[in-house]
Amino acid sequence: MDFAFINKVSPMFFDAALLTLEVFALGLLFSLLIGLFCVAMYFFRLKFIYKFCLIYIEFSRNTPLLIQLFFLYYGLGRLGFHMSSFTCAVLGLSFLGGSYMAESIRAGIDAVKKQQFEAALSLGLNKLQILRYVILPQALGVCMPSLSANTIFLFKETSVVTIIALPDLVNTMTSLNSLTYKTDELLFLLFLSYLLIILPMSLFLSWLEKRLSYA
Numbered sequence: 337m338d339f340a341f342i343n344k345v346s347p348m349f350f351d352a353a354l355l356t357l358e359v360f361a362l363g364l365l366f367s368l369l370i371g372l373f374c375v376a377m378y379f380f381r382l383k384f385i386y387k388f389c390l391i392y393i394e395f396s397r398n399t400p401l402l403i404q405l406f407f408l409y410y411g412l413g414r415l416g417f418h419m420s421s422f423t424c425a426v427l428g429l430s431f432l433g434g435s436y437m438a439e440s441i442r443a444g445i446d447a448v449k450k451q452q453f454e455a456a457l458s459l460g461l462n463k464l465q466i467l468r469y470v471i472l473p474q475a476l477g478v479c480m481p482s483l484s485a486n487t488i489f490l491f492k493e494t495s496v497v498t499i500i501a502l503p504d505l506v507n508t509m510t511s512l513n514s515l516t517y518k519t520d521e522l523l524f525l526l527f528l529s530y531l532l533i534i535l536p537m538s539l540f541l542s543w544l545e546k547r548l549s550y551a
Contacts, residue, residue, distance in 0.1 A: 342521050345512060349525050352508040353533065359422065359504070360491050363429025367490065370434025375441045379467055389438070396435035401496050404428045409500040425497040425504075429490060436486045444479030445471055477548045484541035491534060505529050 374393065377386040396404075408424040419427075448471050456466040476483075498507035509526045513519055 337524070338518060338521050341516070341518055342525060345522075346525065348508055348512070349505065349529050352503060352505045353529050355422075355502070356494050356504045357533065359425045359429065359497060359502070360494050362426045363433055363494075364487060364490055366426070366430035367433030367437045367486075370430060371437025371441050374434070374438035375445060376467065378442055379445065379471070380463060393435040393438055396431055397439075401428055401432050401493050402499060404431055405497065405500050421497070421500045421502040424500055425494070425502050428497070429493065432493065433486065433490045436489070437483065440479045440482035440486055441472075441475060443482065444475030444477075447478045448474045480541075480545045480548045484538075484545060487541060488534060488538060491537065492530075 374386070374389040377389050405424060405428045408419065408428055409421060412419065452470055452474065453466060456470045461469070494504060495506045497504055498510065501507070503511075505526055509522045513522050516522075
């Protein structure tokens with residue numbers, strides 16, 4: 337193991353990790369927003385719009401992220417819609433993650449007893465207030481383990497964005513390996529980078545699950 341080489345290229349992996357985290361953070365944010373929108377359509381019984389949400393959820397969950405990225409980066413590019421690899425990566429993660437988040441939150445809402453909704457109605461709350469103050473807080477306590485798993489899954493899926501030439505962790509590793517052939521050292525840095533990100537994230541989400549379950 338060449339530790340001098342590891343020390344030399346570590347700053348490159350640090351920059352790649354920051355870029356990976358930026359793509360992940362934006363993808364996670366938009367995934368949650370998409371998921372909440374789909375759930376709102378389900379809760380308010382807006383059947384016409386919710387049918388489109390169902391089509392999106394099925395299409396998103398049953399196609400690989402790799403194919404979605406190919407379509408966004410190369411397919412749309414051929415049609416004249418050119419986007420940067422960073423934009424395509426964020427859109428791809430958001431498109432994939434939104435469907436998983438929507439199904440997780442919907443399952444949490446379905447687990448809330450119907451009497452909670454009826455009691456909130458008797459207090460004079462409208463549907464939006466009921467969703468925000470009564471249903472969602474209880475649903476989050478139920479669906480948080482699923483949301484946590486989806487969050488970790490979404491971060492792992494960032495490894496696929498290397499296919500559209502985004503200089504993330506995997507792309508940095510493969511590029512350096514083609515130049516230096518220091519495979520063992522680069523694989524060690526790649527493994528360490530993902531471990532140092534995913535482990536604290538997993539611990540934080542586990543703590544958050546416990547807090548919400550006691551809330």
